[in-house]
Amino acid sequence: MTSAPPVAAAASERSTPAEVGGSRARRAGSGLGPGSPRRRGRSSNGLRRLEPYAFISPTAILMIVLMLVPIGMVIGYSFMNNVITNHNPKFVGLDNYVDVLTDERFHTALGNTLIFTLTSVGAHLVLGLVFAMLLNTPLLSNASKAVFRTIYFLPWLFTVAIVAVLWRLLLNPNGVINYVLVTLGLSDNGVEFLADPSLALAAVTFINIWAGYPFFMISLLAGLQGIPRDLYEAATVDGASRWQQFWNVTIPQLRPIIISMCLLDLIWTSQQFALIWMTTGGGPINVTEMLSTFTYKLAFSRYEFSMASTSAVIVLLLSMILAVFYVRHQRARD
């Protein structure tokens, strides 16, 4: 038997609490001098207790250095009059929070972020679900479905920078979309999608929807494929229509995935920076200003790092509310 020796070796190395207690008791009556068996036993126990901490220490230290310390520093900065550009910062309590929360630009950014985020997440869900159901149809062959799956999934493969450049070119007043609109007689001089204050927020939201729906689609498709056929057969036997099957079988079965995805997407989308920055920069005027661009400008254009930290802490708190819901939901699932 080849497995016997390792099992035996493992058994010899792993001691149960009773065995440890027994060995302690046995060592109690022995000599106590330096290098004695009892002292070796203590040092061995100490090392054993430290062992798991030593193994997790690289990750723990990384987490502390790269996450907890910076977050702590940013929270600390938010209570100072200004930092980094000011060598002698002073504690100002909640003054920065009052300033940021009463700033009209912050209100604009918060409003825009809410519209952008809620619309994006809603559309991601609807589009993702629709495409997932199309791809889950038994009417198409597997090869056809693979082709459509690849096409529908393409937007997810592009990085934000590529998405931004691509849509800037497409939506340019001299771009392809305007060429089509003018050629078809739907517009006289083209539409300034990103530069028109009345259209810019809708345009960047559309781009974000386009870039983000495949993630929902793939997750929901996996969920759809996991729904037992029996449920649909039972519903059919009970006389349920397609619509009733959708509402009473499909949606309840997908609900855990939908809730998780929506919470994650709310957190991600509310922090979207690169797409906004590379398409409109928060303009025209301030119609696409988001909390992320507002914070960035405070830090790197105005060099008000304390105010930027305050804004970032507010965003962190808002995200944490969503994160709490997400964690609770995950626990409830487990």
Next chain:
Amino acid sequence: MSNVARFRRVVATGIAAVAAVSMIAGCSSGAPADSNGKVTIELAQWWEPELPKGEFQALIDEFEKENPNITVKLLSGPYASTKEQLFAGSAAGTMSDVVGLDGAWVSDFAKQGSLADLTQLFKDNKYDDSKLASQVQLDGSTYMIPVVNFVYPMFSNDDLLAKAGVTAPPTNRTEFAEAAKKVSALGGDTSGWVLPLSSEAPNGIQNDVMSWVWASGGSMLKKGKPDLTNKDVTSAVEYIKGMWDDGSIAPGSFTQKEQDKVEEFTNGRVGLMIDSLAHINLIRQNNPDLKFSISALPAVDGYEGERGIPYASWGIGVSESSKHKTEAFKLVEFLMSKKINSQLSTMAKAFPGNTESEPDFSDADPLFKEAFDIYKAGKPANEFVGLPVSEDLMRQFDEQFQKTLSGDQSVKAGLEAAQKSWSAEF
């Protein structure tokens, strides 16, 4: 537990702990030490990557040959990285001895006490500053010297202008507005003038809007404070608003950046633009068939005075935290000397910061020579240099300007709002 097993456990625990400690150690770096009695100074800049490979290093080698006791360590990176590096260095008190500067950063660095007072260094080193074309000063002290300048003249598409019946590049505002209107009237996707106003990179306010003020001898400041409601600025904004209402400006202005402007011009879709000379080669490379010329910025009709031309600089300064200020200043003096400044401006296709230096444009595009003549006939003008949070000032103005162009507010109301927000920064 066997001795071997215990040994293994101790070794494994030790390795894990050492790995953790070395990760932290890996995050820090030791300071370089001087050797052989030589002084090593650092020069942080974004110029080397923008020059032909090896040319800037060759100048530094020449400096080291002339000053055998000084070694120069070049810290080169793109513009944005250099900016971040300098801001971090300024905060931590670890700025390089000599630093490449943009005029827009000077006020903030000087306020933080990160830059040495060059006026004092001139005195200490008995340096004659009369040959410097310009100096960036705050409260009477110089903190930055423009080493080379990149000017922003007017570019005109000769073919488009001819097609629109305009025989020569416009020289005053009326001619410019008429030319722009005629080119736009050609139809299709052509427009008279391109005006980038993206709030991501709001330097269009400096180069394409305020340049109209400076070209006619006007100013946006009064005794160093904002004066945006004066007649010069009002007239320039009303003028641009007029062209906007006429439909003479290319669509998409509110989100266009400098590269979009160059692209529109290069593709022959706009007749006129105000742009950096540095883009001449790029335009030639991307559209060799494009016929274009450059001229001085049009001024108010009848204006005979000296025309201001917007410019951007490769500036230089010395760190206040440098332990080798004398050696650092020697490098500044070297780069500003007649011969070296001529060489550097030739390499960069820019104009020298030393008034006695002459760039050699014999091998360059003939437009550079023309531009140099325009430069010498006018004066470099950029009032944003040395202002606090200058990029944010441009962005604040941009927001009000966009509202004005959109018709959400009058020119007067827009300028008053911008004046109010600017005043809060001073």
